[in-house]
Every structure is written in C-alpha cells, then in structure tokens.
Amino acid sequence: MPPRREYGTGGISWIGPTKVQLCIWVPTENDRRRETKVVKVPDREHGGRGKAKEELEKFIAEVAQRASVPTGPTVTVADVLDAYLVHCKRIGRTQSTIESYEHATRRVPATLGALPLAMLTPRDLNAFYGDLAERLADNTIRQTHAILTAALEQAMKWGWIKDNPAKGATAPGRHTPKRSALPLPDIAKMVAAASAPRKNGADGDVVLAMAIAVAALTGARRGELCGMQWNDIDPATCSITIERQWVPGKGGQYLAPPKSEEGVRSIVLGQLDLDLIERYREIMREMLRRELEGWLLSYDAGVTPMRAKALGQAITELGKGLGLEVTTHSFRRSRPSSLPLALTWTLPPFEWAIRRKSCWRPTFSAPMTDPSLPLRPLRNASWLRGYPAEGFSEASCQGPNGIR
DSSP, rough: OOOOEEEEEEEEEEEEETEEEEEEEHHHHEEEEEEEEEESSOOOIIHHHHHHHHHHHHHHHHHHHHHHOOOGGBHHHHHHHHHHHHHEEEEEEOOHHHHHHHHHTTTOOOHTTTTTTOOOHHHHHHHHHHHHHSOOOOHHHHHHHHHHHHHHHHHHHTTOOOOOOOOGGGGEEEEOOOOOOHHHHHHHHHHHHHHHOOTSSSOOOOOHHHHHHHHHHHHOOOOHHHBBGGEEETTTTEEEEEEEEEEEETTEEEEESSSSSSOSSEEEOOOHHHHHHHHHHHHHHHHHHHHHSSSSSSSSTTTSOOOOOHHHHHHHHHHHTTOOOOOOGGGGOOOGGGGHHHHTTTTHHHHTTOOSSOOOOOOEEOOOTTTOOOOOEEGGTTTTTTTTTSSOOOGGGGOOOGOO
C-alpha cells in the first residue's frame, strides 16, 4: 500500500512517482463526506513533497469556498453569480474574461441579487434589461444577458434549479451599424496633429503619431500595437509579426496572446512602410540619444511599453479635437491597397517633430496588390481609388502655421 502522510484536515497519497491523490473529509449535517483530487507534481525526491503540500492547501481552500456557498432554497441570484465566478477561475478562464464578468455582475441591483433563485423569472430579467437600456448600449446589455444565462445554466448543472429563466428573457436585438474605412486625409490629419509642436511650445507626440500610422498600416488592436517589439520586424520579408498584446486589468496591464481568431500572425508590409518605421526609429534615436530596443511604441527607448488603455483614450481625444469620431478600431477597416499612400503622406509631420528645415517631397509606390504599377508622383496617383489627387498637394509639406 502506498505510504500516506496526514497534513491537518487533508491527506496525501502517492500513487506514482509524479502523481498524488489529495483527500479531504468535509463535515456534513449528519456525518462527513470524502473529497478527492489527483494532481501531477515533480518527482517526490526532487521537490515533489513540497509541491504536493501546496496543492493540498489549494484543494482545501477550494473545497472550503465551495462549501461556503448556500444550497437549496436559500440560494440567491447573487450567490449564483459569485459561485459562477469562482467556477470560471477554476476552469482557467483568462484574467480579462474574469474581470469582464465581474464588471457585468456588478450591474445587477441589490434587490435582484437578493432574490431567491427559485423565485427568479424571465419577467424579472426583462425588467432588469429595461432599466439598463436607459443608460447602457444594447451590446452591453446583451453581454450581461449572456453572462447571466451562462451562470444560470451552470446552476442547473449543480442542481440548484431545474430550468434556466434567462432563456425565457429577451435581450436587445443585434444591430451591426455600417462602418466605413477612415478616410486617408483623416489619417494624415490625425498623425499631423499628434506630431506637430503644441501651441504652448511643447514638442509633439511622435510616439502617438507612429501608433496611429502603425494602426492604419497593420489593423492591429490597441493591445497588439503596444505589444509590438522591434525584433518583430523582419526586413528580409518586409513583414511584422503580431504575437502578443497588452491587456488592461486590475493593478495594471498584463501580457496575453493576440485576441484575433488567427492568433499569432505576420502582416506583410511594403518597403515604403518599413522606411516609415525606420524614419521613426531615427527620429526617436536622435531625440533620446539612445539606441531603441524592446517595445516599438515607447517613450524611453523601448524599456516601458505604451499602455493600451492610455493609447485608446489618446486616439479618441485627439479625434474629438479634430471633429472626428475615432477609436483604435477605426483603423482596422482601412483598405490595404491605400495604406502605403496614407502612411507616406504622413511622413512630413515626423520631420516637424525634430524641427528639420527642409520639406520632404513625397513620391508614392504602387499598392502591393498591383506590383506591376511603376512609381508615380502624387499628382498622377490614378490608382488611389476614391481620393482626388488635388486633395494632396505640395502644401501638404507644410505643418501647422506653415511650419516646414
């Protein structure tokens, strides 16, 4: 029989070189019941004993937390939501998902939360959604409904209720508004406004300007933009790899895999676009007098990344100042064939950031979708669909108040 050692209220039994069975006796009204769990640990002679103790303590805390949740007629809606959050943490939902669930459950009013679960009806939930509609968007209400539905479905599996009242409730219908790509002149306007010197004499924000340019170039989310590093750029293939994102959370942001269904992905850029990024690198190197490493979007030569939440707020505020309704998602709809032109058009503001005297006169390469087209000056950019060439002139080489 395998050796067995007791640790307080639980026991550890080795059932293999790297496998243990944890056992806890939980008191009940009439007697006690046995809870067990099998976990893998390192070899018992190489740290396994200590790890087994840690796993036992976690198991004791987990069982104690489950036992503290009331059952039967005393279970309330708030109890179900709390228990569901614990369940989501146990099954390994991501931190951002848990935090979004917690935020959604805080919308439930105290009166609804104190309602016994057995008395909850679809009508109660419909009344709750109606109250939310007075101050929240339909999409937010649908998210709340989805979380309540999942929590009540889990309560059915636990045997707390027989039917899910949320399935009889009606959330607002899904309406997808028609959204068009952000026009190229607006992209140029935002980059110019971000990088141009301020009225109070302060320097422009070149990092924010580059963030907008890269957002239009790659269509990356705000967290993915902040997660880009210099070594993600491959000059040989003219591409940039998106393999991480910064996610805002409690106590600060944390790294996570990309949110996109594609996961880690590489985006092919043109040589003109790589030149734009290299131009930004030269400007930041000259301003900071340091070589840039680490994070692409950073104010201290790559040591500290830009915060994803701050980037989203900065872009929105910048757009408001220009009379534009813009978020980081607005750049995800830019047409790939137009991006080289849009980003080349934005190069002059970077020159203002370090106060160079000469004006760079742009020429444009053909879009990557048609490599057969030759290099053309702006006035003859007939491949720019939907944007009149007269909208881009040599006057574009001037910054605010005629600064060159």
